[in-house]
Amino acid sequence: MALHGNRDRVVTTNRSVILDTLCHTDSLSRAQIAELTGIPLPTVHRLCTQLRKEGIIQESAKNRDGRGRPVRLLHLNPSFHAVLVVxxxxxxxxxxxxxxxxxILHEEHMPQPPEDDKGGTGSRIRAITAMARLLDRWAADRSIPCTGIGVAVPGIVQNDGMVTAASELGWNEVPLGDILRTADKGPVLVENNANAYAYGEVLAGAGKNHNPVVGYTIRHFGVGAGIVVDGCILRGSHGMAGEMGYTLTSRESLDNHYTYGGDLEWQISQISAVEDQPSKRSEETLIDLISLSIGDICLVADPEIIVLDIAPTLPGQRIREGIRRRLIGRIPHMPDLAATQLGRKAPLIGVGELISQQVRTAAFNV
Incomplete structure (x- = not known):
């Protein structure tokens, strides 16, 4: 009986390794799977046949020419299992x-007017849970199993999902993780959305095949950054790595205290409060402020590339050129500055991968 149990565990492990490999690569041939995993090719053939019958993996319609007959490629069936992300x-x-x-199998968008803030924290949380229910209903209607909820928020996030200093939402000490766990949808993960954005760009955007990568977002009300080193998000001991809105911009900053957000965010918000379309002078001031912040993060993280997600209402190309012009010759090495390739999809992909990492083992071992 013990030998039989060991054999079952080996089969389960090999299945999981094959599926995990297909999750992290494009379509692969059986020979490529064997080479990447170290599993003997006959075992790969047998398990892949079983996984195809179960509908967990699929053969690509596209063939790749090899020596002799064409080679069939395999990929994970995207409808086999999914997660909900917000x-x-x-x-x-x-x-x-x-x-x-x-x-991304399906997307939804739910505007949140500023006047919604009158409803307080509860109003926003109700909107988050309503979005999760809407997504879950879409998946259920198509018989796609869903477990796990990943949520990205603009604030400092602790390991247990406690959100603090979320000035954009007016949140502080909100136990979002605990609130969402009551939905009983499996694992719950709450992540800073700048971190999720950077991670998404590393997985499938402008940051792919670069290391380290900084994902830097610029909005009228402030900035944020996510730092990815060796494929891992740098969070720091208090979850505040990359909180560039707290960058101190001058000696006078040391005399000020901020209830929400930091000095750089406050400075940027003052420019936006004066005019929605920055004048040439205020645009130059904005670029100066952002350049100081990016210079700081370059000296700390030494990124190979910084992927900039700039609000559509701001002059993205001029901002990128202005940052480069100001920093070249002022810091030891100027990283590449790239525009986001994924935009709004980046944090969805990023937090989707993070929650999927918690879901895959159970899903693959069914």
Missing amino acids: NVRGTAIDGAVVSLNDW
Whole structure:
């Protein structure tokens, strides 16, 4: 009996390794799977045949020419299992059903007017749970199993999902993780949305195949950054790594105290309060402020690339050129500055992958 149990565990482990490999790569041939995993090719053939019959993996319609006959490629069936992901912003909530191999299967968008703030924290949380229910209903209607909820928020996030200093939402000490766990949808993960954005760009955007990567977001009300080193998000001991809105911009900053947000965010918000479309002078001031912040993060993280997500109402190209012009010759090395390739999808993909990492083992071992 013990030998039989050991054999079952080996089969389960090999299945999981094959599926996990297909999650992290494009379509692969059976020979490539054997090479990447170290599992003997006959075992790969047998298990892949079983996984195809179960509908967990699929053969690609596309063939790759090899020596002799064409080679069939395999990929994970994106409808086999999925997670629910939500990105909370000041003016909107975005949601998606994301497969375990990071494909966005369905998206929803829910505007959140400023007057919604009158409802307080409860109003925003109700909107988050409503989005999760909407996504879950879409998946259920298509018989796609969903477990796990990942939520990205603009604030400092602790390991247990406690959100603090979320000035964009007016939140402080909100136990979002505990609130969402009452939905009984499996694992819950709450992540800072700048971190999720950076991680998404590393997985499938402008940051792919670069290391380290900084994802830097610029909005009228402030900035944020996510730092990814060796494929891992740098969070720091208090979850505040990359909180560039707290950058001190001058000696006078040391005399000020801020209830929500920091000096740089306050400075940027003052420019936006004066005019929605910055004048040439205020645009130059904005670029100066952001350049100081990016210079700081370059000296700390030494990124190979910084992927900038700049609000559509701001002059993105001029801001990128201005940052480069100001920093070249002022810091030892100027990283590449790239525009986001994924935009609003980046944090959805990023937090989707993070919650999928908690879901895959159980899903693959069924």
